[in-house]
Amino acid sequence: MSDDAGARETTEPLPILLLNGPNLNTLGTRQPEVYGSDTLADVVDLAERTAAELGFGLRAAQTNHEGQMIDWIHESVRQISGIVINPAGWTHTSVALADALVIPGAPIMEVHISNVAAREPFRHHSYVSPHASGVIAGYGIRGYEFAIRRLVDIIG
Numbered sequence: 001m002s003d004d005a006g007a008r009e010t011t012e013p014l015p016i017l018l019l020n021g022p023n024l025n026t027l028g029t030r031q032p033e034v035y036g037s038d039t040l041a042d043v044v045d046l047a048e049r050t051a052a053e054l055g056f057g058l059r060a061a062q063t064n065h066e067g068q069m070i071d072w073i074h075e076s077v078r079q080i081s082g083i084v085i086n087p088a089g090w091t092h093t094s095v096a097l098a099d100a101l102v103i104p105g106a107p108i109m110e111v112h113i114s115n116v117a118a119r120e121p122f123r124h125h126s127y128v129s130p131h132a133s134g135v136i137a138g139y140g141i142r143g144y145e146f147a148i149r150r151l152v153d154i155i156g
């Protein structure tokens, strides 16, 4: 029997990419009655802990600039296992972001802290949802944890 026989798979999985869109840098002070008092740092901490528990690293980024977000998505090709994204206001406006999310060919989970379906009608439509494996909305920041768990189920 060679030394390699029965060798265990030691390759690290590619990290999960967590993306947060515009205004989410102000979590904690922005409309706390809608978004709660947790900050973006709390979101990233929760996401990192959840990913680590499941054996994944996490890359997290937030921007208020749509082109920056699209560039990050392009740069993620072959670098990540999947994407968890809260597209924030771009959810309801951006064909360009939706087009970009198709490019990596990786599974996507869409997260909203608030229950967008129970809010203004303009928040009821998402350009991202048709490209997502699932949407989690209305669970506060715990939605990020649920999204990572579901993403890892999908990655297999």
Ligand code: DQA
Pocket: 022, 023, 024, 086, 087, 088, 089, 090, 091, 111, 112, 113, 114, 115, 116, 123
């Ligand atoms: C949001 C909901 C969006 O409608 C809004 O524009 C946001 C945050 C959420 O997390 O509930 O910025 O994505």
